[in-house]
Amino acid sequence: MxxxxxxxxxxxxxxxxxxxxxxxxxxxxxxxxxxxxxxxxxxxxxxxxxxxxxxxxxxxxxxxxxxxxxxxxxxxxxxxxxxxxxxxxxxxxxxxxxxxxxxxxxxxxxxxxxxxxxxxxxxxxxxxxxxxxxxxxxxxxxxxxxxxxxxxxxxxxxxxxxxxxxxxxxxxxxxxxxxxxxxxxxxxxxxxxxxxxxxxxxxxxxxxxxxxxxxxxxxxxxxARTDLPLARRRDAGVLLACQVAETGADGLSRLAFPGGALLTTLPPGPPGTRLRLRLRARDIAVALAEPRDISTRNVLPATIAAIQPAPAPQEVFLQLAIGPSLVLACVTRDSVARLGLRPGLALWALVKAVTFEHRVAAADPPDAPAAGA
The missing domain is CATH 3.40.50.300 (P-loop containing nucleotide triphosphate hydrolases)
Incomplete structure (x- = not known):
């Protein structure tokens, strides 16, 4: 040390x-x-x-x-x-x-x-x-x-x-x-x-x-902390440790993480490859009911763990628990009022498959599959 x-x-x-x-x-x-x-x-x-x-x-x-x-x-x-x-x-x-x-x-x-x-x-x-x-x-x-x-x-x-x-x-x-x-x-x-x-x-x-x-x-x-200067950036969001579970012929890859999985258009490597994704808070929307017939491929069950202030006065951060993993969503205060958002509320987190900008340098493939695979 x-x-x-x-x-x-x-x-x-x-x-x-x-x-x-x-x-x-x-x-x-x-x-x-x-x-x-x-x-x-x-x-x-x-x-x-x-x-x-x-x-x-x-x-x-x-x-x-x-x-x-x-x-x-x-x-x-x-x-x-x-x-x-x-x-x-x-x-x-x-x-x-x-x-x-x-x-x-x-x-x-x-x-x-x-x-x-x-x-x-x-x-x-x-x-x-x-x-x-x-x-x-x-x-x-x-x-x-x-x-x-x-x-x-x-x-x-x-x-x-x-x-x-x-x-x-x-x-x-x-x-x-x-x-x-x-x-x-x-x-x-x-x-x-x-x-x-x-x-x-x-x-x-x-x-x-x-x-x-x-x-x-x-x-x-x-x-994942909203009280630090990192939360004031336009690209504020969490880093999520993932593992490539499968790559499909449709050009989409499935990335497993503790609590769920994400589909992405990134070419992240062969199955077993470990990487981290930045899930930007501004790229995550929420819905009270499970959406159907929409283009967004990633619709994940989540629970609001906390509602915290965002840098812009008209916005807040939702801290969402997806299994043991925490992600951030940035929404307006108007959305909080209209939807009755509160800690403990179950809802759905929506993430488009094309929003992942940061494919990070990955380690060698591990022997064991990631949680959620």
Whole structure:
């Protein structure tokens, strides 16, 4: 587990950071928030590139920083693999030589993947003989990921690694990041202001604003909260963990989740593939009686768990329980009054099969089927 508790101020009236959170020993913990909220400052402190005025950073119980005890482990001894926005590769070396440099930085007694394994994981085989200036932005970032992993770190730090890429290159790199997450078995601290990257990669989320931690915890739980800034976004909604149950000849796929299933036009992969969908609150309608003879394919029995304020004064969020799963629907206050909506009321949730915009990077297919399959 990674433990972080920091206090730091830049100048007498400058930016102040006061943040504390923990991150699990494996998987991606995303530091998320607007520009200037302190994400990269936290990452620099964890890497040892910033010496905070007060704080403690510990990895698996071993202190990397403890100002109260006078402990400050130098950056080169922290065994952090760092990937920045710009790949920072050696331009005069080939891809293979850049990877070998990472391996040379690994401690002699450290265990970890070899070059062949990393090359296969990140699809670098066709690039090994090429010089860095001949690589695309996405290819450079994949090489940077490989070099960081070959240094056999105890912790991977990524500072907006996709921010400098266009949309096509980001989509190219995201699946490789997901593979790395699943194969590395390391804690990964991932800085981003892109919600799509959080949806695709994050297991845990640390939500930051103005140098403070607003909330921290499992990403699915935080997306279902309406008291956080995430609920003020137009794409506000929950992340739903799904598994592909079947793909039909009609072009629709059935995605099972605990409590039910959804039909989608997305091509999500073969049966057994795990993924997460963002169900946007504005894409969900409700009905008191089961609708018939309509084009909407997803009509799910639900119960209103709570009615909570929405950012717009004329709207509210309905927290809907579909079995053990919770989703959000955004409706008008007029609809609440007209339909007599109240907590505990059973109704039907309607979701069009064409509304799913975010197909996220998936893990390898599991052995067991998902609940609801």
């Amino acid at each position: 990674l433990e972080v508790a920091l206090r730091h101020r830049f100048g007498r009236a400058g930016f102040a950071l006061e943040a504390a959170f923990t991150a699990p020993s494996q998987g991606v913990t995303a530091l998320f928030g607007p520009s200037g909220c302190g994400k990269s400052t936290i990452l620099a402190a964890v890497a040892g590139l910033l010496r905070p005025q007060e704080g403690r950073i510990a990895l698996d119980g071993a202190a990397l920083l403890d100002t109260a005890r006078g402990i400050f482990t130098p950056p080169e001894r922290r065994r952090c693999g760092v990937v920045f926005q710009d790949a920072r590769l050696f331009p005069h070396l080939s891809v293979a030589a850049n990877l070998r440099y990472g391996l040379r930085r690994a401690p002699r007694d450290a265990t970890g993947p070899g070059i062949e394994e990393v090359v296969a994981l990140l699809g670098l085989g066709p690039l090994l003989g090429r010089q860095v200036p001949r690589l695309s932005g996405g290819e450079k970032q994949r090489v940077a990921l490989g070099r960081a992993l070959l240094s056999r770190p105890r912790l991977l730090l990524m500072d907006e690694p996709l921010a400098a890429l266009d949309a096509a290159r980001r989509q190219e790199v995201l699946p490789f990041l997901a593979r790395l997450r699943d194969a590395a078995g390391l804690p990964i601290l991932y800085v981003t202001h892109a919600l799509e990257e959080v949806d695709a990669l994050a297991d845990a989320l640390v939500l930051l604003e103005a140098g403070r931690v607003l909330a921290a915890g499992p990403v699915e739980a935080l997306t």
